[in-house]
Amino acid sequence: MRAxxxxxVIHFDVTELDDWYxxxxxxxIDGGIVPVREDDVLRVRELGARAVQDVFxxxxxxxxxxxxxxxxxxxFSSQDMPxxxxxxxxxxxxxxxxxxxxxxxxxxxxxxxxxxxxxENILEMQRQRAIGDYLQPSAIFDKNFRVKxxxxxxxxxxxxxxGYRVEGERWSALQYLPQAWEPRNYLEKIITQDESFWxxxxxxxxIGKRPEVIIALSPTFGVQIRQSLGGLDLRxxxxxxxxxxxxxxxxxxxxxxxxTSDVAFIGHxxxxxxxxxxxIGIQTKGTTVIHHRDLAPLENLELFPQAxxxxxxxxxxxxxxxxxxxxxxxxxxxxxxxxNTVRLRLIVQTALLQRFEANCIEPDRQPVELKxx
Amino acid sequence: MKKNTIYTFSGRSIDELNVRGILSGELTSEDFRxxxxxxxxxxxxxxxxxxxxxAGNLRQAAELxxxxxxxxxxxxxxxxxxxxSYTEMIDMAERLENERKAPLTASLLREAAEVxxxxxIVKH
Numbered sequence: 001m002r003a004x005x006x007x008x009v010i011h012f013d014v015t016e017l018d019d020w021y022x023x024x025x026x027x028x029i030d031g032g033i034v035p036v037r038e039d040d041v042l043r044v045r046e047l048g049a050r051a052v053q054d055v056f057x058x059x060x061x062x063x064x065x066x067x068x069x070x071x072x073x074x075x076f077s078s079q080d081m082p083x084x085x086x087x088x089x090x091x092x093x094x095x096x097x098x099x100x101x102x103x104x105x106x107x108x109x110x111x112x113x114x115x116x117x118x119x120e121n122i123l124e125m126q127r128q129r130a131i132g133d134y135l136q137p138s139a140i141f142d143k144n145f146r147v148k149x150x151x152x153x154x155x156x157x158x159x160x161x162x163g164y165r166v167e168g169e170r171w172s173a174l175q176y177l178p179q180a181w182e183p184r185n186y187l188e189k190i191i192t193q194d195e196s197f198w199x200x201x202x203x204x205x206x207i208g209k210r211p212e213v214i215i216a217l218s219p220t221f222g223v224q225i226r227q228s229l230g231g232l233d234l235r236x237x238x239x240x241x242x243x244x245x246x247x248x249x250x251x252x253x254x255x256x257x258x259x260t261s262d263v264a265f266i267g268h269x270x271x272x273x274x275x276x277x278x279x280i281g282i283q284t285k286g287t288t289v290i291h292h293r294d295l296a297p298l299e300n301l302e303l304f305p306q307a308x309x310x311x312x313x314x315x316x317x318x319x320x321x322x323x324x325x326x327x328x329x330x331x332x333x334x335x336x337x338x339x340n341t342v343r344l345r346l347i348v349q350t351a352l353l354q355r356f357e358a359n360c361i362e363p364d365r366q367p368v369e370l371k372x373x
Numbered sequence: 374m375k376k377n378t379i380y381t382f383s384g385r386s387i388d389e390l391n392v393r394g395i396l397s398g399e400l401t402s403e404d405f406r407x408x409x410x411x412x413x414x415x416x417x418x419x420x421x422x423x424x425x426x427x428a429g430n431l432r433q434a435a436e437l438x439x440x441x442x443x444x445x446x447x448x449x450x451x452x453x454x455x456x457x458s459y460t461e462m463i464d465m466a467e468r469l470e471n472e473r474k475a476p477l478t479a480s481l482l483r484e485a486a487e488v489x490x491x492x493x494i495v496k497h
Contacts, residue, residue, distance in 0.1 A: 102402040107395050119392055126405045127390050130381040132415045135431065137424060151422050 019341055024174045026344060030166045034173050045073045051115045058109035059101060062088035183348050187356055192226045198235060198373055205255045205367040208275030212251045213322045215241055216270030216367070218283040219258050219360040228286030229346060229353060230308035238372070240312045241280060244319020250326055254372065258365035261357040264298050267291030269367060276326035280318065285353045286310055290322045301325055302334070308346055309337045382406035382438060409435035436475040448478065452485055454494040462486035462495070
């Protein structure tokens with residue numbers, strides 16, 4: 001995969017649970033799971049794997065090897081597990097189905113092998129079957145095996161601010177993300193240490209007379225920060241825009257805007273300078289707009305607001321479309337990947353990046369023309 | 374029988390169900406089966422909370438506690454489309470009502486017989 005490309009979100013499975021933690025925390029919603037630490041997970045997995053191994057041994061099923069237990073502790077999927085003799089496993093399963101073994105034997109095996117807690121939990125599940133409280137609607141067991149159901153814990157929601165509230169210990173637990181990092185470190189990480197410039201200023205930007213596309217860069221684009229929010233190299237982004245324009249056979253100019261960090265105003269400003277009236281505005285974070293001289297600043301020809309979902313191909317297509325607008329030819333839609341979790345996931349980084357850019361504004365400085373070197 | 378103790382199908386109280394009893398062999402899986410009266414109690418709780426259909430199911434389940442797994446499976450298989458004829462289903466309902474003291478299950482069989490006949494999914 002190229003830098004900046006991420007896996008398309010086409011399903012929801014355990015690999016998305018990290019994002020689920022973030023949604024719970026940032027929206028103060030109990031989404032049903034609590035963040036866990038890796039060492040706790042490993043400990044529980046090992047306990048479970050060894051218990052299964054010992055039960056298999058006690059019930060004389062096809063044995064589970066130590067290698068299987070080891071693999072199970074860190075396995076992501078069944079592909080990470082060693083192969084077993086499936087015929088032998090089927091025989092064990094048949095003996096369980098047709099023979100006289102019951103859950104009593106499992107409880108005995110666990111107790112005898114020293115798994116007192118697990119044995120008692122399984123016993124308690126059996127007792128609860130005879131009690132039957134769990135048969136009521138929406139029933140769950142809490143960690144003390146008390147039944148919470150529509151009967152014992154009814155839904156008393158009756159308008160905003162009522163009903164179940166995420167608060168107290170549960171709320172603290174939901175906020176304690178093992179993967180959380182200090183936001184201030186983000187900027188430190190992405191502000192470049194590279195002193196070299198890849199632009200040369202060539203005077204203040206003039207109004208053009210011929211058909212062309214201007215690409216207008218935000219104040220910090222490619223200077224203090226050299227990658228987009230999605231991790232794309234900004235030099236490659238710019239080259240992609242330029243190549244798209246070039247494909248349509250009209251010239252382009254690059255201009256830097258200093259007096260604003262707003263992508264719409266950047267694009268609008270450049271559109272006033274463009275011979276064709278068409279300009280591309282782009283922020284350091286990668287947000288892009290195709291603008292036209294005759295439009296109001298907050299209108300646009302096309303807007304690409306989800307920077308993390310963009311790839312370099314998208315930027316070429318944007319360049320191409322801009323050129324086509326300049327030539328008054330038809331354009332085709334730019335197929336940007338759809339991932340609606342991106343805004344919530346990256347809202348902190350987006351805010352930090354954009355604030356940094358806004359702090360670099362020079363309100364009285366006029367746009368200058370740039371050459372790539 | 375103490376009023377507030379829960380008893381299982383075999384007559385044991387819930388409090389007797391412990392690991393010691395399992396290890397000694399005194400308790401078997403039969404001792405963990407739910408008693409019909411307990412299901413009827415759950416039905417009453419469901420009714421009082423307005424869950425009428427669930428209450429009906431729980432009462433019918435209470436009838437099934439007297440039957441073996443094989444018997445229950447037989448009824449279940451009878452209710453599969455095109456497994457039995459209309460008359461066989463009615464006969465089974467009669468037996469359930471008169472011999473097995475299961476009037477709710479019998480009425481389910483009768484309703485099924487009528488519907489299956491109308492839908493053309495009885496065995497000929």
